[in-house]
Amino acid sequence: MPYGTVNADLMTTSDGVSSSGLYGFKNRIINGAMVIDQRNAGASVSVGTATATYTLDRWRLYHDTAITSNITAQQSATVPTTGYINSQILTNGTGASPASVDLNTLQQRIEGYNVADLNFGASTASSITLSFWVRSSLTGTFGVGLSNSAQDRSVASTYTINSANTWEQKTITLSGDQSGTWVTNNGIGLIVNFDLGSGTTSNATTAGTWQAGRVLRTSACTNFIGTTGATFYITGVQLEKGSTATSFDYRPYGTELFLCQRYFWRRTGASNATFGVGQVYNTTDIRALLYNPVVMRTAPSITFTGSNFSYANSGSIKTLATLNAADQTPEVSLLYSGAGTTASTQGQAAFWLITSSASYIDVSAEL
Numbered sequence: 001m002p003y004g005t006v007n008a009d010l011m012t013t014s015d016g017v018s019s020s021g022l023y024g025f026k027n028r029i030i031n032g033a034m035v036i037d038q039r040n041a042g043a044s045v046s047v048g049t050a051t052a053t054y055t056l057d058r059w060r061l062y063h064d065t066a067i068t069s070n071i072t073a074q075q076s077a078t079v080p081t082t083g084y085i086n087s088q089i090l091t092n093g094t095g096a097s098p099a100s101v102d103l104n105t106l107q108q109r110i111e112g113y114n115v116a117d118l119n120f121g122a123s124t125a126s127s128i129t130l131s132f133w134v135r136s137s138l139t140g141t142f143g144v145g146l147s148n149s150a151q152d153r154s155v156a157s158t159y160t161i162n163s164a165n166t167w168e169q170k171t172i173t174l175s176g177d178q179s180g181t182w183v184t185n186n187g188i189g190l191i192v193n194f195d196l197g198s199g200t201t202s203n204a205t206t207a208g209t210w211q212a213g214r215v216l217r218t219s220a221c222t223n224f225i226g227t228t229g230a231t232f233y234i235t236g237v238q239l240e241k242g243s244t245a246t247s248f249d250y251r252p253y254g255t256e257l258f259l260c261q262r263y264f265w266r267r268t269g270a271s272n273a274t275f276g277v278g279q280v281y282n283t284t285d286i287r288a289l290l291y292n293p294v295v296m297r298t299a300p301s302i303t304f305t306g307s308n309f310s311y312a313n314s315g316s317i318k319t320l321a322t323l324n325a326a327d328q329t330p331e332v333s334l335l336y337s338g339a340g341t342t343a344s345t346q347g348q349a350a351f352w353l354i355t356s357s358a359s360y361i362d363v364s365a366e367l
Contacts, residue, residue, distance in 0.1 A: 027249035028114050029192070030058045030259045032132075032237035034086040037075045038266050039362075044074040054366065056088050057260040060109065063196065064102035065225050069093030071196075073106075078233060080133045080167035083250075087133070087235035090196070095228040102199040104225045105216060106234070109367040111297060112149075112189030118176055118241060120148070120190075125176025130192070131245040134159070135167045135233040138222055143195035144172065145202070145216025149188035153180030156195075156204035156215040161222075169236070171245040177210040186297050188367045192239060196232070197223030261294045267361040269308055269354030272317070276335055276352035284341040286311050286320060288352045289332055296330040296365040306359025311337075313350040318342035320352065330365070 036057040039045070047053040048070050052062045055073035063071055076089040090106065098104060118126045130144065139161050147154035155177065159170040183189050195202070195217040204215035224230050236248050251259075267275060267290070278288030288311075292300070302325035309320040321340030325333050335352065344350065354360065 025114070026240050026246065027238045028110055028190075029108055029237045029239050031056060031256060032235070033084055033248070033250070033256075034059075034075060034088045034235050035253060036257055036260045038260065038264065040075070042075045044072045046070040046072050054264070058108055058263065059088060060107050061090070061105075062107065063104040063225065064199075065096050065098040065104055065197070067093040067096045067225065071225075076233060078135070079235060080135075080169070082133070082236070084133070084235050087135075087233045090224075090232045092224060092227060092230040095226045095230070097226055098197055098199040098223065100199040101201050103202065104196040104198050105193040106196060107191055107193045108237075109188050110190040110192065110239075111367060112183035112185045112187050115182075115189040116184035118190075120177045120182040121180050123178050125178045126241050127173060127175050127243045129171065129173045129240055129243060129245045131169065131171045131236070131238045131248075132234055133167055133169050133236040134161060135165060136161050136224070137164055137229075137231045138224060138227060139164050140222035141218070141220045142224075143198075143217025143221040145193040145195065145204075145214070146174065147191045147193070147214050147216075148177075148180055149183045149191070150181065151191070151214040152212060153177055153182075153210060154214045154216070155208065155210045156202075156217055157207050158218055158221060167233075173243045173245075174208060175210075179210065194234065195221060197221075197225035258294050261292070262297050263366050264362070264364045265293055267354065267363070269306070269356050269359045271355065273354045274312070274351055275354070278335075278350055278352070280313060280344045280346050280348045280350055281336065282346055283343040284338060286313075286337045286341060286344070286350050286352070288335050288350070290325075290335050290361070290363070291332045292330065292363060296363070297367070298365045299328040299330060300333070300363045300365040302328065302333055302335075303362045303364075304359075305362065306356065308354060308356035308359035310353045310355055311350045312353060313344045313348055317353065317355075318344065333363070
């Protein structure tokens with residue numbers, strides 16, 4: 001049984017676990033160690049121009065600059081030798097120069113509830129510290145920016161990658177913004193942007209100073225987007241309250257997965273994977289309830305991919321078709337079928353199945 005030692009800032013147990021890891025939420029970044037990848041299960045994802053795409057859970061890649069081949073993102077096992085098992089790698093397509101208004105960024109949008117205690121927008125705003133491990137085929141100065149939901153208040157800072165293809169840890173401390181409007185509910189509370197080579201309208205006049213508008217770099221920053229085949233790895237991303245970077249907040253895998261599933265989860269198929277108990281509502285209208293694994297941020301959108309959906313009724317497996325969702329809440333949603341569904345007797349019990357890994361249901365309440 002570990003015992004505890006206490007100082008004014010943080011309790012640490014004898015086995016090296018911080019009090020945050022026991023009962024707090026020190027790191028406001030979710031999936032900062034890049035271990036959760038529900039959408040792609042480690043496969044590479046290609047991100048098209050002017051398309052916002054979630055890569056690993058909670059991480060959103062966006063690029064305006066048109067390139068001959070898209071940026072790809074993927075979970076990677078290339079990591080710093082500090083206890084991490086995954087990182088995220090971005091690989092650029094054919095290099096291109098950004099237009100002045102282009103935005104090229106890897107970002108995480110943080111829910112307002114999770115940053116409300118920072119008191120941004122008030123004279124009591126807290127300082128914050130961002131730390132992360134990074135590795136790139138490029139060297140030089142790179143930008144990172146923070147902004148509010150409206151992106152009319154922001155700050156840009158820089159860090160330097162000194163050696164190519166070498167893991168380096170970076171730490172950035174910023175004062176809290178005492179102006180602007182900052183969301184403290186289930187909307188977007190804070191946006192963290194890792195710049196990949198945005199246009200000049202994203203340049204800050206002075207690094208480290210909060211200003212109106214959206215900035216995430218300076219004119220001295222390297223354009224990742226400009227170099228064909230350039231690579232950029234990142235992991236161990238932590239955003240915490242205060243002016244000191246502490247050790248990375250390792251959370252149990254199950255805890256990290258649940259935190260991600262507040263925003264997105266996928267019900268995957270297999271050989272007769274069952275879910276959704278319900279009934280035959282009206283011959284071909286087979287209804288079932290889909291319960292979320294956690295309370296989601298808001299009522300989610302639901303999309304069905306593939307055609308391998310069936311239902312079990314009266315000892316038989318029957319076809320489901322024309323699938324829809326209704327009455328979504330953060331806790332549960334109603335699923336129902338339509339034309340093309342094999343008919344059954346009204347009022348009988350039924351449960352849904354996904355019979356192949358090629359089919360799945362996505363449930364999203366992303367910011």
